[in-house]
Amino acid sequence: MVDIIIAEHAGFCFGVKRAVKLAEESLKESQGKVYTLGPIIHNPQEVNRLKNLGVFPSQGEEFKEGDTVIIRSHGIPPEKEEALRKKGLKVIDATCPYVKAVHEAVCQLTREGYFVVLVGEKNHPEVIGTLGYLRACNGKGIVVETLEDIGEALKHERVGIVAQTTQNEEFFKEVVGEIALWVKEVKVINTICNATSLRQESVKKLAPEVDVMIIIGGKNSGNTRRLYYISKELNPNTYHIETAEELQPEWFRGVKRVGISAGASTPDWIIEQVKSRIQEICEGQLVSS
Amino acid sequence: MVDIIIAEHAGFCFGVKRAVKLAEESLKESQGKVYTLGPIIHNPQEVNRLKNLGVFPSQGEEFKEGDTVIIRSHGIPPEKEEALRKKGLKVIDATCPYVKAVHEAVCQLTREGYFVVLVGEKNHPEVIGTLGYLRACNGKGIVVETLEDIGEALKHERVGIVAQTTQNEEFFKEVVGEIALWVKEVKVINTICNATSLRQESVKKLAPEVDVMIIIGGKNSGNTRRLYYISKELNPNTYHIETAEELQPEWFRGVKRVGISAGASTPDWIIEQVKSRIQEICEGQLVSS
Numbered sequence: 001m002v003d004i005i006i007a008e009h010a011g012f013c014f015g016v017k018r019a020v021k022l023a024e025e026s027l028k029e030s031q032g033k034v035y036t037l038g039p040i041i042h043n044p045q046e047v048n049r050l051k052n053l054g055v056f057p058s059q060g061e062e063f064k065e066g067d068t069v070i071i072r073s074h075g076i077p078p079e080k081e082e083a084l085r086k087k088g089l090k091v092i093d094a095t096c097p098y099v100k101a102v103h104e105a106v107c108q109l110t111r112e113g114y115f116v117v118l119v120g121e122k123n124h125p126e127v128i129g130t131l132g133y134l135r136a137c138n139g140k141g142i143v144v145e146t147l148e149d150i151g152e153a154l155k156h157e158r159v160g161i162v163a164q165t166t167q168n169e170e171f172f173k174e175v176v177g178e179i180a181l182w183v184k185e186v187k188v189i190n191t192i193c194n195a196t197s198l199r200q201e202s203v204k205k206l207a208p209e210v211d212v213m214i215i216i217g218g219k220n221s222g223n224t225r226r227l228y229y230i231s232k233e234l235n236p237n238t239y240h241i242e243t244a245e246e247l248q249p250e251w252f253r254g255v256k257r258v259g260i261s262a263g264a265s266t267p268d269w270i271i272e273q274v275k276s277r278i279q280e281i282c283e284g285q286l287v288s289s
Numbered sequence: 290m291v292d293i294i295i296a297e298h299a300g301f302c303f304g305v306k307r308a309v310k311l312a313e314e315s316l317k318e319s320q321g322k323v324y325t326l327g328p329i330i331h332n333p334q335e336v337n338r339l340k341n342l343g344v345f346p347s348q349g350e351e352f353k354e355g356d357t358v359i360i361r362s363h364g365i366p367p368e369k370e371e372a373l374r375k376k377g378l379k380v381i382d383a384t385c386p387y388v389k390a391v392h393e394a395v396c397q398l399t400r401e402g403y404f405v406v407l408v409g410e411k412n413h414p415e416v417i418g419t420l421g422y423l424r425a426c427n428g429k430g431i432v433v434e435t436l437e438d439i440g441e442a443l444k445h446e447r448v449g450i451v452a453q454t455t456q457n458e459e460f461f462k463e464v465v466g467e468i469a470l471w472v473k474e475v476k477v478i479n480t481i482c483n484a485t486s487l488r489q490e491s492v493k494k495l496a497p498e499v500d501v502m503i504i505i506g507g508k509n510s511g512n513t514r515r516l517y518y519i520s521k522e523l524n525p526n527t528y529h530i531e532t533a534e535e536l537q538p539e540w541f542r543g544v545k546r547v548g549i550s551a552g553a554s555t556p557d558w559i560i561e562q563v564k565s566r567i568q569e570i571c572e573g574q575l576v577s578s
Contacts, residue, residue, distance in 0.1 A: 161469075173466030176475075180450075180465040181458050186477040188469045 002252070002282035004275050005210065007202035007261035011271055013195035015096025015165075016041050016264055019073040022094040023055045030090070032067035035060075037084075038125065040072045040094075041265035042221035045243060049267075063089055074125040075099045077132020095129075098165050098193045102130050105189040107137035109160030114187055116141025117153050119175050120164025121222060127164055144175050157184040165193040166223045166264065169200075195264065196223055203227050203261045207234040210259035212251055215240045216274055217263025224263025231261070243270065244277035252281050291541070291571035293564050294499065296491035296550035300560055302484035304385025304454075305330050305553055308362040311383040312344045319379070321356035324349075326373075327414065329361045329383075330554035331510035334532060338556075352378055363414040364388045366421020384418075387454050387482045391419050394478040396426035398449030403476055405430025406442050408464050409453025410511060416453055433464055446473040454482040455512045455553065458489075484553065485512055492516050492550045496523040499548035501540055504529045505563055506552025513552025520550070532559065533566035541570050 012020075019040055026034055035058040039047045047057055055070070063069060065088035071081065075095035084091050106116050116134055120127040122143045134141050141160075142152050153159050159179055163172050169192060180186045207213045213231045217224025219242060231238040239251060252258065258278055262271050301309075308329055315323055328336045328346040336346055344359070352358060354377035360370065364384035373380050395405050405423055409416040411432045423430050430449075431441050442448050448468055452461050458481060469475045496502045502520045506513025508531060520527040528540060541547065547567055551560050 169470050173470050176469040177462030177466035180477040180479055181462050181481075182479075184479060186465075186475075186479070188475040188477070190469055190471075190473060190475070192470075 002255060002279065003257045004278055005206060005257065005259050006271060006275065007199070007206045007259060009195070009198040009202045010260065011262040011264070011266045011268055013193065013264045015073040015098060015193075015195075018096070019070070019094035020046070020050070020267075022092055023050060023070050024053065026068050026070060026092050027054050030068040032064060034068045034070070035063065036070045036072055037076065038072060040070065042218035042224070042263070043265040043267065043270075044218065045270055046265070046267045060084075063087060065089070068092060070094050073099065075103065075129035076125070077129050078136045079132060096165065098191070099126055099129070102126075102162055102165060102191045103133040105162045105191055106130060106134045106139055106141065106160075109162070109187060109189070110134065110137050110139030112160070112187070114158050114160030115153060115156035117144050117150070117159055117161045117175070117179065118142070118164065119144050119161065119167050119172050121145055124164060124222065126166075130164075147174065147178065150175065150179055153179055154182045159183050159186050161186060161188045162191045165191060166196045167192050168226055169197055199223075199227060199261065199264070200230055203231050204234065206259040206261065207231040207238065210235065210257040211237060211255040213238040213259045213261070214247070214274060214278070215261055215263070216242070216266045216270060218242060218265060221263045221265055224266070227261055227263060241274070244273040247274065247277050247281060249281050249285065252278065253285060255282070291544060291568070292546045293567055294495060294546065294548050295560060295564065296488070296495045296548060298484070298487040298491045299549065300551040300553070300555045300557055302482065302553045304362040304387060304482075304484075307385070308359070308383035309335070309339070309556075311381055312339060312359050313342065315357050315359060315381050316343050319357040321353060323357045323359070324352065325359045325361055326365065327361060329359065331507035331513070331552070332554040332556065332559075333507065334559055335554070335556045349373075352376060354378070357381060359383050362388065364392065364418035365414070366418055367425045368421060385454065387480070388415055388418070391415075391451055391454060391480045392422040394451045394480055395419060395423045395428055395430065395449075398451070398476060398478065399423065399426050399428030401449070401476070403447050403449030404442060404445035406433050406439070406448055406450045406464070406468065407431070407453065408433050408450065408456050408461050410434055413453060413511065415455075419453075436463065436467065439464065439468055442468055443471045448472050448475050450475060450477045451480045454480060455485045456481050457515060458486055488512075488516060488550065488553070489519055492520050493523065495548040495550065496520040496527065499524065499546040500526060500544040502527040502548045502550070503536070503563060503567070504550055504552070505531070505555045505559060507531060507554055510552045510554055513555070516550055516552060530563070533562040536563065536566050536570060538570050538574065541567065542574060544571070547571075
């Protein structure tokens, strides 16, 4: 018998669960069509499930007055939200409360006179949204994605540092330590979401204890890729899949223990499908051997 | 001919130069005897030079009303200073202005509601002095000398971090990064003195370019030992001496380039003595060979 263990913290975080729930609820009260501004999460399967319910991802070209538009958990710049409202759309803000906390943090640091460093991925929607809030409160700052980006910050005497909520902790630590060495005063508001680190810690714990690790999540999801890298380093038999269909029987030959984790945007129903499919594969191998 | 290069930044820092000057000047105006509370610097030779001028190191047993007592650059706890004044002593405060800045920083952080982390050596006089100022302003905090010391700080949501002025930068960076990961908010006031890092950088630059490195400074001086460790890692032919007498001729056999650096408490006249002695040794070897 194969042992299949799902990591203690895996899959949807609080913010994504909340956004999906808000999207489902918005269907009841909507007059026009219901859209999400961009795919609600980095998960094509869940996006499809919602599409079948009547929630369509869109970049906004087809929005008409009276339609409902859901701001996904990543958030958007305030001027963009304003523009949606001006078009006569009903806006449902499903921005994750932890992301809202980053928006508030950059403005608090600005009010306190700090030059802002946002540690994160320059093209990530959350970062683009946060930069919008920084602009709106007349703050000055930069995004630091690699250590080479910190130069501009070192010209300032007082630097305030925050992070994209899904930021890797080791890199954040590196950036904070480095900047603190070079400028007079640093204030750090640690906005890294607990969910990410708990998920990463669970993978670190589980990966060395199993024969094979399966990481489920969108191929374009940064936090899933990081789970994959963390796991791969501790267990070379780590595979990154989006759905149960990608599971290969040869991964499980002679395997006794399988670990599963999943990125922030993977719904529970996909984790369960993967678990069932692994069980089937392993039982089939038992029968055929 | 041997090439002897003195590191760009070596020896007395601003604070020590200032303290020695204040001690010398105090002789002119003193009524009673002139003391320093403990040796004015980690350098027995310079302490002796001052003794010959009339400035005596003391722990205070023999102080009499009307005597002059000089607080050395490390600083002391305010209650101790108060006690000296109450004894009717003339107190000359030669505390380094950069150390005063640490005293102010821990109280500023306290007023702002932070639990204070002072990165430094627990038994260092500067640290003991700073802790006195922290107590005096009703602050709470700890000294972090190794990473294992940070536990207490992690129980607090808001942590303010400062450093002993002669703190090693890499360790400071490590502590700041680590604490920033675990608590909600961190404020760092970087109180590491530039002199230390400039001296360390100069050694890093010079050590790999010479055949032998000589580090001059008190054997009980922390900042000198760090210069020695930094140099030794880049150049195994590194020697730590206190005076020219310790130089061994065999260190210089066949040597073309010699580098010299010195800790914060080494006066220029000792550096010059060491340079002359090396020159003599090398010329002697040329003659004898």
